Amino acid sequence: MSAAAVSFNGIERPWDLPYRGKVAMACLIIAESAIFTIFVVAYLFYLGKSLTGPTPREVLETPFFFTICLLSSSITIHFAGKSLERNHRPVFLALWSLTIVLGGLFLFGTGREWHRLIYERGLTISTNLFGTTYYSLVGLHAFHVTAGMIMLVIVAIFAFAGQLGTEHSRRVEVLSMYWHFVDAVWVVVFSVVYVVGR
16 A cells, blocks of 8 residues: 655645555445436336336335345444454354345345235236336345345355454455445335335
8 A cells, every 4th residue: 555645734644545445346336326326217207107007006015124124234234344353253253144144134025025026916027117117126226235145145254264354354344335335225225116106
């Protein structure tokens, strides 16, 4: 990591470049935010324009419990990272594992909802504009959660094998940034699909 001198009121102080992993993740988050914005705008644009049913009001059930699970996982992953920084490995393992469980519960909830919508309510991606935009937007988010879960599990495997230490805390922090992004996006998706869209 290279350093440079920065002058504040005539006093030079050393300045370190930001961690490359954080910069790369920030760039990825910005790019992914643009993609999600397109899908959200498309969902709102086509809202109420389906010529046939079912409509959101008729088939959607608000997933409060699974939303709480996902948002709670942001708290557990944050404190897991702090525990790794302090070299509290048992606490890290417990909180990291809990994050995986909470993320898994959210994906289970999404899968259960899709099963109900497809097999009980007859809503598929080709049923109407609502089905197309709903599965595209919620599916895009579920894909990102799944990608995050894979990375969380990989880290857990290394941690349980004793191959993860304080020297890896910055990499864990980068992964936490991604997970916080996924949670923040869900707040937007939840608001658009289950609040505004109904």
